[in-house]
Amino acid sequence: MRRRIGRVSAAVVAGLLLAGGIAGCGGEDRVPREVAAPAGLPTELPAEAPADQPSEAPPAVEGMGAAPSATASRTAKPTTKPKPTRTVAGPLPTPKPPTETRVPPPPPKPAPSGCEPTYKGTQATRSQVKAALGDAAAKTYWPTSAPDIKIPLTLLKATAWQESGWQSNIIACDGGIGLMQVMPATADWMNQRFGQSYDINDYQDNAYLGANYLAWLTKYIGDMYFESDYRLDASLCTDELNSCLLNAIISAYNYGHGAVAQEGEPLAIPNPQYVRNVRALMTECVCLSY
Template identity: 60%
Template sequence: MVRGVKLRAGVVGIVTVFALSGCLEQAPVGAAEPGPVATTAAAAEETPEVRALAQEWGAAPTPSATPTPKESATTRPPSKPKPKRKPPVETKLPPAPPQPPPAGCKPTYEGTAASRAEVKQALTAAAGRTYWPTSAPSIKVPVNLVKATAWQESGWQSHIVACDGGIGLMQVMPDTAAFVNQRFGQSYDVRTYTDNATLGANYLAWLIKYFGDVYFERDYTLVSSGDCASHTAPCLINAVIAAYNYGFGAVDTDAGLVIPNPRYVENVRALMTNCECLSF
């Protein structure tokens, strides 16, 4: 799973069913801008320095007039400033991702698999919950995001356990399940497919609020067009998907918001509209 909290490849592609990962603005240069050229007798001489300034200003030098410099590149505002990071309000953050599993490890299975109809119902119910009823009641986890994440993570196999410890539909790590239960005062059972779906959706809701608070002025809108058309763009939906797979700390960095796993983000976003699971 919450995978959000662990490093793993996830189930790859929309055509293939799945493959579990567990096993299977630059600061301005601090140099002073050039000042105006003094209008002295020496200025009448076309020296290399004068020619260089003339080329920079786009005009031929004259001995009697001082060219007016164009706006310096160092003073131009960026065309699209990146989101600015604000201090997080959360006092307790999710656990770090686990170590990668040993090579050649294969997943195991526990109990009986839920049917696709049962899984669909569980994922739909999980997406329909309001996880922040007081501080952010507007946050809703799109049902297609929950379904696509579950398909990417497990192929909707409710009884699978990955080599890195991810459990069930949403591949929730035990430590992440404990974090979500403690943070929200719940007691969801990570090994029960209905609760597993809820834990995964709950963690997605936590990520939406966290990144919305820290980078997007408490705007929790998940969009996939405009500035967010690319799966590499530092927008909210990309941050949430990336953090579910790699852990929030790999996305919320000292350098700002980054997308360290664009292929995973691309897969999930594609599955949100083209997954065969949407027709189940």
């Protein structure tokens, strides 16, 4: 969820990807990215979370070191929110004002050159990580205002692989923590924004924070540029990276919402290689078979 420059971990990611027969899914050199700290799917929020709030990745390994009314009639039929009907493809050239005015903190400073990540505690097994990501992808994050927002499991798996190689106990030089490489400041913001108490150091909570951040980005950018059409379908994307919401939230998870979506400005994708990496991992990652 941050931008960073990496070099040492590049070999690690390359090895992991090659092990799965993936080509062209390695990391890229990048500058510090905003906490995509996980922030960030399909069931209602936990009981402790407010009703109209979402319930409940670090860059690639290479970038981690050196990288109704109560009196309603019984016959009344429930109403459903109509699906958005868009008449144009791609994002709006001039975005609408954001509906979410409380935003995550800015990105961290770049990690020192040559810095190596550290590790704390016991690493979760692949089966544990798989289960945690599956649970996070099974929530409805905006049950009242945007219940149709869903974060694809393949997106979560790919992002976690790009960010940490599914290492739950890794701490990057820029401060990103765990599976989804959540920044502490972003985790605090997400917990306050949505009335939660997720522990960034717990691999399950870390997965929820990352998924919650992706869900927040989906609503934030979807409302501004896509007329509240929250579909994260790869089929909606063209060769132009700024053509679809899926690419936009992947980019923003790495570089921060402010680098991708700005009032009065066209949608931007400042980190094309990162987006291509995650998109490739969504269909080719060895992690999909775990």
